[in-house]
Amino acid sequence: MSSTLKFITSIVNYFHDKLILLTKLMGLKFNDKQLHFLVIGLIGIILFLFVHKLFKYLVQYSLTAISFFYTFTVMAVFVFAIEIEQKITGRGNMEFQDIVEGLWGFIVAFAIYMGVVMSVRGLRKLLRR
Numbered sequence: 653m654s655s656t657l658k659f660i661t662s663i664v665n666y667f668h669d670k671l672i673l674l675t676k677l678m679g680l681k682f683n684d685k686q687l688h689f690l691v692i693g694l695i696g697i698i699l700f701l702f703v704h705k706l707f708k709y710l711v712q713y714s715l716t717a718i719s720f721f722y723t724f725t726v727m728a729v730f731v732f733a734i735e736i737e738q739k740i741t742g743r744g745n746m747e748f749q750d751i752v753e754g755l756w757g758f759i760v761a762f763a764i765y766m767g768v769v770m771s772v773r774g775l776r777k778l779l780r781r
Contacts, residue, residue: 656748720762727758 671691675682682690710717731754739746 716766723762724755724758727755731755 671687675687707718707721710721728751731751734754735746735748735750738744
């Protein structure tokens with residue numbers, strides 16, 4: 653897990669350093685907070701436009717799909733936070749496999765939920781006939 657985080661950190665640091673160099677070469681005098689404001693704002697709006705388009709497409713078929721994507725995203729953040737907390741506090745081991753297993757747990761629980769929902773709907777249809 654820590655090697656994965658180090659790899660991700662090295663990628664972020666690479667782009668961070670290039671962005672600082674680029675702004676200096678352009679004669680812009682942004683401080684770190686201003687760069688965070690601009691870059692995260694830009695990344696956020698690009699992500700929003702992509703997600704908005706995706707969700708508009710998905711809502712035609714199922715609100716459940718949107719709910720699943722949102723919940724999965726929140727769960728991903730949650731399990732990463734747990735692993736980071738374990739590293740910071742020294743309670744437990746920070747491992748990438750823990751994240752994978754936790755998210756698989758959600759996927760399996762969701763599959764069971766969908767199976768129950770579909771079974772209930774199927775039974776209701778049969779009983780109405």
